[in-house]
Amino acid sequence: MMSMASQAATHLPSLENLPVTTLFENCKSVDQLRQIHAHTIKKGIMSSPLVQNKIVAFPCEHEGGNMLYARRLFDEIPEPSVFVCNTMIEGYSRLNRPKDGVSMYLEMLRRNVKPNDYTFPFLFKGFKRDTALAYGQELHGHVVKYGFDSNVFVQNALVNMYSLSGMIDMASGVFDMSCERDVVTWNVMISGYNRIKHFDESRKLFKAMMEKGVFPTSVTFALVLSACSKLKDLDTGKQVHRYIKECKIQPNLVLENALIAMYAACGEMTVSLDIFENMKTSDVISWTSIITGFANSGQVDLARKYFDRMSERDYVSWTAMIDGYLRVNRFKEALELFRKMQTSKIKPDEFTVVSILTACAHLGALELGEWINTYIDRHKIKKDSFVGNALVDMYFKCGNVEKGLQIFNEMQRDKFTWTAVIVGLAINGYGEEALDMFSQMLEASIMPDEITCVGVLCACTHTGMVDKGRRFFASMINQHGIQPNVAHYGCMVDLLGRAGHLQEAYEVIQNMPVKPNSVVWGALLGACRIHKDAEMAELAAKNILELEPGNSAVYVLLCNIYATCNKLESLRELREMMLKRGIKKIPGCSLIEMNGMVHEFVAGDQSHPQSKEIYLKLEKITSNLKFAGYTPDMSEVFLDVGEEDKESSVYRHSEKLAIAFGLLSSKPGVTIRIVKNLRMCVDCHRMAKLVSKVYSREVIVRDRTRFHHFRHGSCSCKDYW
């Protein structure tokens, strides 16, 4: 087989008779270029700027951009023209080597080659955010100095470069000053606002552009449709769609994708699907938009059907599907999908890990969360504030306070970071520390928002700091300029009620300026359970059931209260009413993570493969604990069953099954972590305390509202929950 060089050599004789331009047109490889190069030297035409440029352009544009060779050829040119310098700069930009582009530019200045109107667009094209920040303004100075600031191409490149660096004011400054504006100038400006998520500005600009009679292109439409998606502005979106039809713009893939995404984001799945099914070719973006559309409208199973039908999936489509499960609180399925994603060898990015960490936080899946943390470090996933905050949130919600604080201390902190740590400390029973964090947050000049205030009140509630809570609530408007909303009133009712100030809590409800919702009344009802006030409980329950007639938790809680207060007649009536209305108790459900798998137990569950062993273990634990003084606490049992059955129903509570499973399947000394969907009952709480003592195990249970860290026979909640 002949080598490329000898092939080229066979063509050499004809070189003599052909014009140089034809030679370049037929040039197929760097080897052939060498022949042509030698030929041009021999003919003495290397001084021609055109020939110089052709020679250097070839390696820039072929074989993936051989800039090393281009540079060698460039160095042989004694007096390079601006043409060939631009070619070199363009070559570096194309290969995403903006710094080399800048060096080339500086070199040409040193060699007294003046830039022309092509130089800056080529140079800026390769810029990323960091290079735009580092060199942008200085190079803007050069643009002015050399007099290209009125060239529309240069202006467009400048606007784009500034928007890339996040300096939107500079971008719009250049845009406003631009004497000559074309449709691309408008496009890059709109794209700039899209980039920083100022979608209303994008929409405004589009309307202004239309009013000025500038004729939009398909790029303009794609940009403004994207803004409409994010704004969920169906009206403007439809209007744009009409323009597209009126202007007879040829539909292309990107534009159709933008339309699909807009309709999907606005909940118009029928229209979105119609476009999707009638397009000539679809790509991964079209499919992902459809999936997101279904997921956003709550039809996650339909979204999954489309996801499964995709011929290829990228990390965005995986993340979109995972996020679809998160939206409907189907966290286990989110994690299962993530495992499949790993099997498919698709690398997660920072978006994916935030979704997974969120799922871990909800499930209390600490092991997986830790694994993700390691993964982020090892694979150098960008640790932006979203990722950092998701990590902090995950560690606290999984009960690992130390690690949560460690991440918090190491990262750049924004409002959300502080809020996550304040809430995290609060739910783990570190009320004082949470308040201290809040002071530090104020010292760091970070303004709290409504959620931060919920965290602060929550901290006071879980540690019984009634006066501090009262004072903070009063300071919300005056000191922080935050009007308390219904959630804050709910916190106050919770705070006062738990501490036994039931009357005061009720007064808060009566005097609050917004209509109390079921959460507010629920806080009062919960307080009534703790303080055994059946009368107030009836009042609270009545109000909740007016708002939410099907709220079964209210019935159950009221039953508990009647049982505790020994109001057996009321209990019987309520039970009858529940049967008549078909109200069923929400089954208690506990999750425990073992060896990276999340196991789920519901009360009385026998579906686990190791069910038999688990029940045997539980029996053994109970008898061991009875030696240590454990007697079942039946006060919260209200079922119409005999004493013995009562015990066995408490005995089958999901957290007990999970604890038994935990003791069964982990080594001595390993912390047992459980997440429960309901509030822990008194008996399970008592049992967990004893397990922590008798088995020398730390047991951490996260219930509906807070954490219980059981150590050496006592609980971090100090039996106050």
Place this chain on the structure above:
DNA sequence: GATGGTTGGG
């Protein structure tokens, strides 16, 4: 020898 575009987040 030129510039602009579509999908997923706490």
